[in-house]
Amino acid sequence: MKHKLDVLFRLIAAILGGYLVSIGFSIAFVPVLVWLKLCSQAEAVMVATMLSYIVYFAVIIVSFCRRSPWLLWRDLLLSLCLFSAIYWGMEAL
Amino acid sequence: MKPDFRKNMVWLHTYSGLVMGWLLFTIFLTGTLAYFNPEITQWMKPELQKVSNTANxxxxxxxxxxxxxxxxxxxxxxxxxxxxxxxxxxxxxxxxxxxxxxxxxxxxxxxxxRESAGGNFFRVFHYTLQLRGYGGRYYSGIAAMFMLVAVFSGIFTHRRFFRDFFTLRISKLQKALTDFHGLIGIVTMPFCIMICATGIMVYVIMYMPFSSEHYVGTERQLSSVLSPGxxxxxxxxxxxxxxxxxxxxxxxxxxxxxxxxxxxxxxxxxxxxxxxxxxxxxxxxxxxxxxxxxxxxxxxxxxxxxxxxASTAAEVRRVFFGLHEAHFADTGLRWLLFLLGLLSSALIASGLTIWLMKRLDKVRKRHVSHFLVERLNIAVIAGLPLAIMAFFLSNRLLPVMLENRAEIEVQVFLWTWLLCFLHSFLRQAKNAWVEQLLATALCCFLLPMIDLIQDSQRLLDAFNQINLPYLIFTVSILIVGACFMKTALWLKGKPVSNKLNKGSDKSSC
Amino acid sequence: MLISIFLQTLALACLSLAMDKHYNAVVHGALATKRKVVLRILGWVSLLISFGLLIAQQPLLAIAVVDWLAWLSCNILLVALLLCWKSVKR
Known part of the structure; x- marks a missing residue:
């Protein structure tokens, strides 16, 4: 039973959490690219969205490697916080 | 690296493969056929004659x-x-x-x-699954993501193959299948990663629209900004x-x-x-x-x-798209890619069969999930080629002037496949395998014959005009038929005790 | 083009022979370290040459890379099948 719950949490983290984190990344990375003067905003949107799939993939793999689901969820929440901090920080600049 | 990293990867490989395996097999096989989209259309519309040398x-x-x-x-x-x-x-x-x-x-x-769905059917089916209005493109995107995960975790699951490169043991069926699976996995890995990644990139904004919606607008607005028309x-x-x-x-x-x-x-x-x-x-x-x-x-x-x-980002995406569609490929490369596509389908099929084989060997009493996996394996691995053959047959057998002919062809494909599902659930596993494989082989042999009986002039014309797509299509259908026939007969001769049979029949075509 | 593909097959064959197991299956005998090194170098060098040849032929670098990778995949399979056939025959 415990094993099954464990797997369930990991699955939710991988699929849902991964999606959320990659959305966060795809939004937060755009102002960074623009701020670094690497490309225009529309281009940055495209680049960030493409790269967000790599983030998604990484999250899926990580969620099945972390020792416990709680650590995993902590990491996911932390990265979401990080992305929103970047976003709001860039907004304030 | 923690010791259980590999264990986790094995688990991930097993279940990401199992959950999406059938869908992936379908997508890969039809997508592989879509490499020859115009050539198949050429065969399905035999009225098209050689025009490319016309002047002016x-x-x-x-x-x-x-x-x-x-x-x-x-x-x-x-x-x-x-x-x-x-x-x-x-x-x-x-x-x-x-x-x-x-x-x-x-x-x-x-x-x-004649009106016909043509090779385009395979192209459209492999990403919409005939469910365009019902999120078909999302399913294929999800499947592509699963495939990437399965390939990545497969690297760790079948580590042995990197140590024993080029090894294929064929002493025992299960071992041979596992070796085959690992070998093909290595061979097609670049192809699979390329196909899945570029396949996702085709609908990159549709699957992940939030950034675009936040900054620019809909996908269309974004692309008009990126590549102004x-x-x-x-x-x-x-x-x-x-x-x-x-x-x-x-x-x-x-x-x-x-x-x-x-x-x-x-x-x-x-x-x-x-x-x-x-x-x-x-x-x-x-x-x-x-x-x-x-x-x-x-x-x-x-x-x-x-x-x-167009801007660099848009150009990169176009290259991804172009890689996926491979319009740039000359005939040789196209056949190579086709072969790699078939091999990837065989990879998925062998993976599904290995899953079942390993478990059936161990358990005394069958779980309902074993039954389900077994039947789905039959209906997808043997049933899909049968449905495809039925699709080709309907192209020749349906009256030429029929209304909505293209749509009916697709209906024939879907109904045949449904029948395969029913058939696989009703019959014993081995019989179902053999019968569906034999039926496919029969269709493969019938197809050129019907073609010849209907209009023998067609073949003569094809010879005279050196209509290569037509001739090669006919020959390949015969070869595929022979492969199916051989697999079916081999299966039939095998003792039942082994409980299961191989699904990688396409490896040899 | 054909030369390049053939070189690739040759390269992979050399590389596979540089592995004890396969050498044993083909030549019946232990693999000397020196020969192993030679085979390995030969394999990698001809792999590089085949890549160079293909690039020289294709006007577009990107298509050449795709071409080369596709052939490489098929050649790996070919070599594996050949080795398998060889070890069965024994």
Whole structure:
């Protein structure tokens, strides 16, 4: 039973959490690219969205490697916080 | 690295493969067939004859358009090339409301090819699954993501194969299958990663629209910002007449691109002052999905300002798209990619079979999930080729003048597949395998025969005109049939005790 | 083009022979360290040459890379099948 719950949490983290984190990344990375003067905003949107799939993939793999689901969820929440901090920080600049 | 990392990867490999395996097999097999989209269409519309050597095709198309497409807001000319003999013109309003006319090599000759879904069915099916309105494209995106995860975790699951490279033991069936699975996994890994990653990139914004919606707008708005098109022409009442002789423009094009490089000529608002001609180059010489384009004025033939270059990000995405579609591939590379596609399908099929085999060997009493997996394996791995063959057969057997013929062909495909599902649930596993494989083989042998009986002139013409797509299609169908036959007979001769049988029948085709 | 593909097959064959197991299956005998090194170098060098040849032939670098990778995949399979056939025959 415990094993099954464990797997369930990991699955939710991988699929849902991964999606959320990659959305966060795809939004937060755009102002960074623009701020670094690497490309225009529309281009940055495209680049960030493409790269967000790599983030998604990484999250899926990580969620099945972390020792416990709680650590995993902590990491996911932390990265979401990080992305929103970047976003709001860039907004304030 | 923690010791249980590998264990986790094995688990991930097993279940990501199992959950999506059948869907992936379907997508990979139909997608592989889509590599030969125009060639299959050529076979499915045997009325199309060799036209690519006709002289002066552009001017003849133009004459026809002048005669028939008076006042239309758009004209287009599609020229035949080395992959298709379909030469046709279109005219009408907008994108949807258009009339199509296929031209033949004789002067004024018009060809009426039968209505058929053609090879395009496989292309559309492999990403929409015939569920376009119901999120079909999302399912295939999810499947692609699963495949990437399965490939990645597979690297750790079948680590042994990196140590024993090039090894294939065929002493015992299960061992042989596992070795085969690992070997094919290595062989097709770059291909699978490329196909899945580029497949996701095709709908990159559709699957992850949030960033775009937050900063720019819908996908369409984003792409118009990234790769600006020409300014829109307002539809107006006819004021001028488009050119009647294309030779001048053709000479200019030949000077820039070289000979025989035109794929399509589009006239936008040909009957207004601002009307323009857009000439698309064939896609042989670029990885990108969008080939070069030139723009001319529709009623003077003078060159106009062309398209602005797309931004780098958009160009990268186009290259991804182009890699996925592989229009750039010459015949050799195309066959290689086709082979790799078949091998990947075999990879998935063997993975599914191994899952079941390993478990059936261990358990005394069967779980319902074993039953389900076994039946789904049969219905997908053996049933899908049967459904595809039924689709081809229906193309020849349905009356030519039938209404909605293309749609009925697709219906035949779907119903046959459904029957395969029912059949696999009703029969014993081994019998179901053998019968479906045999049925597929039978269809493969029947197909060229029916073709010959219906119209033996077709084959003769194909020989005389060296219609390669037609001939190669016929030969490959026969070879595929022989492979299925052999697999089925081999299975039949095997003792039942082994409980299961191999599913990688396509490895040998 | 053909030369390049053939070189690739040769390269992979050399590389596979540089592995004890496969050498044993083909030549019946232990693999000397020196020969192993030679085979390995030969394999990698001809792999590089085949890549160079293909690039020299294809006007577009990107298409050449795709071409080369596709052939490489098929050649790996071919070599594996050959080795398998060889070890069965024994």
């Amino acid at each position: 095709m552009l001017n003849r198309s133009l004459d026809e358009l002048h005669a028939r497409g008076e006042g239309a807001s758009g004209w287009s000319i599609y020229l035949p090339n080395n992959r298709t003999e379909h030469w046709y013109i279109q005219w009408g309003e907008g994108r949807r409301n258009r009339t199509t006319l296929s031209l033949g090599s004789e002067l004024k000759q018009v060809i009426e090819p 020409l300014e829109k022409l307002a539809p107006k009442a006819p004021t001028s007449v488009p050119i009647t002789n294309f030779s001048e423009i053709e000479r200019k094009i030949d000077a820039t691109w070289g000979e025989k490089q035109i794929r399509r000529v589009t006239f936008e608002q040909p009957f207004t002052e601002a009307g323009r001609i857009i000439v698309d180059r064939i896609k042989d010489s670029t990885l990108s999905r969008q080939s070069d384009r030139l723009v001319f004025s529709a009623h003077t033939g003078e060159p106009l300002k062309g398209y602005l270059p």
